Amino acid sequence: MIPVASGVRVWLATGHTDMRKGFPSLSLQVQEVLKRNPLSGHLFVFRGRRGDLIKVIWHDGQGACLFTKRLERGRFLWPSRADGTVSITPAQLGYLLEGIDWRNPQRTWRPTSVG
Numbered sequence: 001m002i003p004v005a006s007g008v009r010v011w012l013a014t015g016h017t018d019m020r021k022g023f024p025s026l027s028l029q030v031q032e033v034l035k036r037n038p039l040s041g042h043l044f045v046f047r048g049r050r051g052d053l054i055k056v057i058w059h060d061g062q063g064a065c066l067f068t069k070r071l072e073r074g075r076f077l078w079p080s081r082a083d084g085t086v087s088i089t090p091a092q093l094g095y096l097l098e099g100i101d102w103r104n105p106q107r108t109w110r111p112t113s114v115g
Contacts, residue, residue: 004043004090008041008043008090009043010045010087010089010092011030011044011045011087012047012079012085012087013030013034013044013045013046013047013085014080014082014085014086015080015081016047016048017029017046017048017055019046019048019053019055021055022066023057023066026038026057026066027039027057027064030057038059038064040059041058043093044056044057044058045096051075051078052070052071052074053069053070054068054069054096054097055068069097071099074099075099076096077096077103
């Protein structure tokens with residue numbers, strides 16, 4: 001998991017992104033489309049057209065990091081392009097990376113009795 005410090009925000013780039021892009025191209029997209037500073041220490045998340053691949057860029061103060069995750073089954077839930085720029089919490093990012101609906105996570109099991 002990415003070590004997320006307090007005060008760090010997670011930004012989702014709505015719509016889909018060409019997953020052939022690396023850090024320089026994604027950083028440019030952060031500046032021009034999201035109107036944010038890619039060197040700010042915030043996390044910026046991009047999703048591919050098929051929905052099973054995401055890339056996260058993050059500048060940790062020493063250098064740029066590019067994380068990639070592909071789901072073997074299913075797709076990452078993503079806001080539509082009409083939603084504009086979307087900010088989520090680090091906890092919601094954890095759900096997103098696990099393929100769980102980050103908008104409304106549900107417990108799947110709750111104990112009914114002790115012992």
